[in-house]
Amino acid sequence: MIRIFSTPLLTAAFLLLSNWALGQQDPQFSLFALNQIYFNPAASGADGLTRFQLTHRAQYAGYQGTFDDGGAASTQLFSFSVPIKNIGIGFYALNDRIGPLTNQDFQLSAAYRIPMAGGNLAVGARAGLYRRAIDYNRLRPGEPGDPLIQTGVISEIHPDASVGVRYETSAYYVGLSANHLLGARYRLGADAATNPLVPTFYLNAGMILEFGYLLQVQPILLVKTDLNEFSAEGGAMATYNQRYWAGVTYRQQDAVIVMAGINLMQDQSLRLSGAYDIVVGGTSVKSPTSYEVLLSYALPAPKVGKKTIVRTPRFRF
Template sequence: MLFMPLCAIAQKDAQFSLFSLNQLYLNPAAAGSDGFTKFQLTHRTQYAGYQGTNVDEGGALSTQMFSFSMPIKNFGIGFYALNDKSGPRTDQDFKLSAAYHIPLGGGKLGVGVSAGLFRQAIDYGKLRARDPDDPLIQTGTIAEINPDFSVGARYENETFYAGLSLNHFLKPKYQLGSETGTNPLPRTLYFNAGVNLELGYLLDIQPIVLVKSDISTVSVEGGATVTYNKRYWIGGTYRQQDTYFIIMGGIYLLADQSLRLSGAYDMVVGGNKAKSPSSFEVMLSYALPSPKLGKKAPIRTPRFRF
């Protein structure tokens, strides 16, 4: 008993392969940073085809998220609602984000904060007890809701972007029916960056990287995407922690680039064989021009110029 650990720490946040398109979830400072009013809907199935030994486990893990972001002059506001289900546990995250963008060095520096509620629930009916008569084992579904906060900063210009954020700032704790045990959300650091390179008139390439850490563990993911004619894009990344290779791509479905469909497919190339089923992700996003506030700009024509 002396050598048994007193606590266990593991990643609690949902994971997305299309992280370069999911900036608001990673960093509240990204709210309104791209200058568009944007709506996004994402679905992810982790380890598709996985079947647990317990029929009631529910199969593969799945995540759904809706997000909204809008710029207002030098400010940005955003919101996301996330549902993450993994076996008997369900996490739901609802956050409002606000960011202030400061012109700096030919680009802009954004600082942001997000606040909301994080709900965690466990369905004890999906767990198999070694001793079913143990009075400490709960019955039914038990859920708790706690306030949750995140902070972040992000700099971007026409060439590159880089951001740093801290999630679960207050480390909310969940007992889920236990009077002695706690299940805290560990503080998680995110570093996210990308470089925009133009290769002629038709090709753009963007190297991207994401580093995640809860202090005890670090996960690194990086790769690049290539865009053709501002409409079609493909890319690939490699996730070091899970030994994953990810292929992704997308298309703008409308000529004005307002509607975009994107997808990703994760392939296991090593690591734990229990994770051999692959994963996939789909995202649909719709963007509107940024709102114009204040007086309308005068329209000048040669006819009335002189």
């Protein structure tokens, strides 16, 4: 993150922001296997439950800058997903801040499932609004009072859209999605820059391996690209008795991630999960740790078109 700006350097920084956005416009989640609706709209309603989730991520926690809070990324994601027969409805709201730049994303998604070859082929799409803002008061110019440098917070909102497909069975799933298809451009008060929201493509896959009645092992993989740069992460999660789970993944040229979680309550409807990133790549410019926590609550799928049974002491059925 650039911390000291002269007038020419500030202009150059905005011109280069488009290239910086290729790798940084979307936040990364270590618990991506539990947050699939964020990557692919076709995952809406995928697990057959009405699910509410709240995620908080602190990227490179403890990073120390030359002033204020240092500018390390902080991300919050709220989502819910509802299956209705062969249709899934989803929504998420994202707040992501890194230094003076804030990204906020609000998306409504839908998926339609078609039975195919012993599984389901889901086709999904989503649309919403993407807000990007920059707080010029958090920048430090080399020449205080320069009239060419903006002050205050400048923001823009543009429509955004994504599509995706996903094939799922009881043993595995694989999905492909294309996000930010409208390619919105944000000037943010700088006429010399356009700061595009670059289209991003995700490949997400996993499978379930059964070892007896109590143990499941799930290999997982996520690949993302803007067709110029690629990033991959993957590993495995093990679940015991459908209640306790732990896992390890590796993110290319960045970190080894240790994860764990527990399903609470008698019906296991409340899930608490966490991830701890041990940064092993680029440590000269990063804090060596990141962490993520996720709280999830699930309800049974709504029963559409069925009357509620009323039971009385006289008539039992």
